[in-house]
Amino acid sequence: MAEILVLAEHAGGEVKKVTCELLTLARRFGEPVVAWAGPGAEEGRERLAEFGAVRVYAAGAPEFEEFVAAPKAELLAKLVQDTAPAAVLLAGTAEGKEVAGRLAVKTGSGVLTDAVDVTAGDDGSLVAEQSNFGGSVVVHSRVRRGTPVIAVRPNAVAAEPAPGPAELAPVEMALSDAARAVRVTEHVKAERGERPDLTEAQVVVSGGRGVGSAEGFAIIEKLADALGAAVGASRAVTDAGWYPHQFQVGQTGKTVSPQLYMAVGISGAIQHRAGMQTSKTIVAVNKDPEAPIFEVADFGVVGDLFTVVPQLLEEISRRRQI
Amino acid sequence: MNIVVCVKQVPDTATERRLRPGEGTLDRATPDGLINELDEYAIEEGLRIAEAHEGEVTILSMGPAKAAESIRKALSMGADKAIHVVDDGLAGSDALATSYAIAQVLEETGFDLVITGSESTDARMGVLAAMLAERLGVPQLTLASKVDIDGTRITVRRVSDEGFDEVEASLPAVVSVMEKINEPRYPSFKGIMAAKKKPVRTLSLADAGIDADQVGLAASATEVVDFAARPPRQAGVIVKDEGDGGTKAAAFLTERKFI
Numbered sequence: 395m396a397e398i399l400v401l402a403e404h405a406g407g408e409v410k411k412v413t414c415e416l417l418t419l420a421r422r423f424g425e426p427v428v429a430w431a432g433p434g435a436e437e438g439r440e441r442l443a444e445f446g447a448v449r450v451y452a453a454g455a456p457e458f459e460e461f462v463a464a465p466k467a468e469l470l471a472k473l474v475q476d477t478a479p480a481a482v483l484l485a486g487t488a489e490g491k492e493v494a495g496r497l498a499v500k501t502g503s504g505v506l507t508d509a510v511d512v513t514a515g516d517d518g519s520l521v522a523e524q525s526n527f528g529g530s531v532v533v534h535s536r537v538r539r540g541t542p543v544i545a546v547r548p549n550a551v552a553a554e555p556a557p558g559p560a561e562l563a564p565v566e567m568a569l570s571d572a573a574r575a576v577r578v579t580e581h582v583k584a585e586r587g588e589r590p591d592l593t594e595a596q597v598v599v600s601g602g603r604g605v606g607s608a609e610g611f612a613i614i615e616k617l618a619d620a621l622g623a624a625v626g627a628s629r630a631v632t633d634a635g636w637y638p639h640q641f642q643v644g645q646t647g648k649t650v651s652p653q654l655y656m657a658v659g660i661s662g663a664i665q666h667r668a669g670m671q672t673s674k675t676i677v678a679v680n681k682d683p684e685a686p687i688f689e690v691a692d693f694g695v696v697g698d699l700f701t702v703v704p705q706l707l708e709e710i711s712r713r714r715q716i
Numbered sequence: 717m718n719i720v721v722c723v724k725q726v727p728d729t730a731t732e733r734r735l736r737p738g739e740g741t742l743d744r745a746t747p748d749g750l751i752n753e754l755d756e757y758a759i760e761e762g763l764r765i766a767e768a769h770e771g772e773v774t775i776l777s778m779g780p781a782k783a784a785e786s787i788r789k790a791l792s793m794g795a796d797k798a799i800h801v802v803d804d805g806l807a808g809s810d811a812l813a814t815s816y817a818i819a820q821v822l823e824e825t826g827f828d829l830v831i832t833g834s835e836s837t838d839a840r841m842g843v844l845a846a847m848l849a850e851r852l853g854v855p856q857l858t859l860a861s862k863v864d865i866d867g868t869r870i871t872v873r874r875v876s877d878e879g880f881d882e883v884e885a886s887l888p889a890v891v892s893v894m895e896k897i898n899e900p901r902y903p904s905f906k907g908i909m910a911a912k913k914k915p916v917r918t919l920s921l922a923d924a925g926i927d928a929d930q931v932g933l934a935a936s937a938t939e940v941v942d943f944a945a946r947p948p949r950q951a952g953v954i955v956k957d958e959g960d961g962g963t964k965a966a967a968f969l970t971e972r973k974f975i
């Protein structure tokens with residue numbers, strides 16, 4: 395059976411959820427194998443085994459984390475050459491897409507980004523489902539040259555465990571000078587407390603201009619914490635400086651597809667919907683019954699968020715106590 | 717310093733965008749074309765760097781004849797000149813083909829710094845800058861929310877999912893910029909008048925030394941199998957808050973097992 399190569403996303407030895415999702419997808423087409431760049435493969439092995447990894451090609455040099463994008467593409471290109479996988483799957487994060495692009499150039503292969511699903515076509519080729527133009531069009535695409543390189547959006551498919559041996563296969567390779575051109579001199583983690591990562595979260599609570607001020611945004615954080623959610627924001631909010639830009643959801647921000655998306659005080663402009671309308675369940679709170687967000691909401695409350703949300707918070711804690 | 721800013725004309729995100737039946741390529745004729753909004757930040761950053769480092773800004777755009785409108789706007793913001801790669805043979809190029817064609821032009825014209833937007837609002841691939849860096853064999857300093865240049869040393873604040881990284885390299889290099897890195901200027905009346913006289917070089921495939929067999933729909937390494945409008949979401953339940961809006965929302969969230 396052909397190998398399907400998955401680039402692991404990890405922080406230290408901790409495997410990110412999206413990698414388990416990619417392994418789940420890879421199992422549909424062949425033997426899921428992992429490319430691990432940087433230290434930590436031994437720690438990560440167990441988790442990869444849980445999701446069916448057959449082998450873990452581990453290039454453990456710390457250099458992989460000291461330089462931007464290019465080293466990972468070099469590792470994948472080497473593995474494509476040495477092991478001839480049927481496809482390469484990467485996380486559709488900003489850097490994952492860049493690595494995908496570089497790998498496509500190196501191997502002369504087609505690259506597809508923002509896949510929300512991957513299935514087998516009539517001829518057995520991999521067909522990626524993409525959600526384009528802000529989610530208004532569903533497109534199926536495939537690669538017709540080289541080794542398909544597909545970046546899959548985090549949270550698009552559910553990770554399902556299935557045990558695999560995940561045997562470690564160390565990879566010895568020296569990085570080229572070109573791969574070491576851009577050095578990371580400082581790595582800064584933004585404060586987001588205990589909240590989950592925005593693109594990986596099961597629940598996202600976003601606030602819009604309706605919150606009125608930076609201080610007003612605290613009510614969004616409170617609701618997010620009550621639901622174990624990540625916090626998001628509309629562009630009106632990040633433009634006003636009420637919340638940092640990295641939390642912006644939409645056309646020019648992050649695309650999220652959580653199980654639950656709550657839009658609070660957000661009108662639902664087409665560019666905002668572009669980043670959230672593939673969410674499984676959408677709940678909106680807005681005082682304007684004409685707000686376009688209600689067109690995509692599964693449940694909406696027409697009302698003032700400063701009375702609706704506090705009542706909701708109270709109800710949540712009351713229901714939890716029963 | 718020779719600064720090249722890559723600018724793409726895209727359909728207005730506020731209008732309905734369509735794919736062309738048969739080919740599955742974007743129907744670029746119908747929707748109103750605009751400069752990809754993120755490229756305006758790239759133009760602004762190029763202009764600022766040029767002002768600080770005695771540079772010259774060239775706009776590079778690959779696209780149909782209509783893209784001339786966007787090129788003109790970029791020139792009216794203050795760029796010095798432009799290159800427009802336009803040829804029917806380019807229609808339907810995918811990322812691999814586009815990056816090849818643009819890299820080919822950049823090789824020919826030379827550059828110290830290439831600046832792109834972080835992604836285009838139509839395809840939203842966010843791959844071009846990385847692919848250009850790979851093809852040109854120069855450093856990739858992408859997703860920048862801050863750019864500093866000191867001689868040939870370039871440092872960039874690179875936005876990450878976790879926060880940001882400070883990264884450094886030396887010129888020549890490819891940079892992509894994020895929204896909010898700066899405040900793009902509006903073209904002044906003087907700028908608009910001056911733009912009319914600025915040189916725009918129009919290049920065909922042959923002029924640019926682009927191999928016609930490596931671009932266009934036929935040569936693309938990816939293909940659209942089929943596409944359809946997403947079925948509209950089922951109409952939801954909308955309630956008016958009559959003192960019980962929060963309670964009703966809680967009931968809904970409980971029913972869906974989120975509480």
Ligand SMILES: Cc1cc2nc3c(=O)[nH]c(=O)nc-3n(C[C@H](O)[C@H](O)[C@H](O)COP(=O)(O)OP(=O)(O)OC[C@H]3O[C@@H](n4cnc5c(N)ncnc54)[C@H](O)[C@@H]3O)c2cc1C
Pocket residue numbers: 601602603604605627628629630631642643644645646647648658659660661662663664665666669679680681682685697698699700729753837
């Ligand atoms: C190229 C381009 C890219 C863009 N990219 C993005 C993007 O990535 N993300 C994004 O979000 N936007 C984006 N936008 C902007 C988008 O068009 C909207 O301007 C923006 O989403 C509006 O944010 P908002 O809903 O918070 O504000 P508004 O549209 O002002 O809506 C505020 C809402 O809050 C409601 N409200 C006010 N007070 C209360 C209250 N007390 N209780 C309840 N409800 C209340 C109002 O009824 C209103 O509906 C982009 C625009 C362009 C042109």
Ligand SMILES: Nc1ncnc2c1ncn2[C@@H]1O[C@H](COP(=O)(O)O)[C@@H](O)[C@H]1O
Pocket residue numbers: 722723724752754755758776777778779814831832833834835836837839840841842843844845
């Ligand atoms: N046809 C094109 N002509 C000029 N620049 C382009 C073109 N396509 C993409 N770009 C640049 O590449 C960036 C990223 O595009 P993409 O990778 O398609 O999301 C854009 O913001 C532009 O700066």
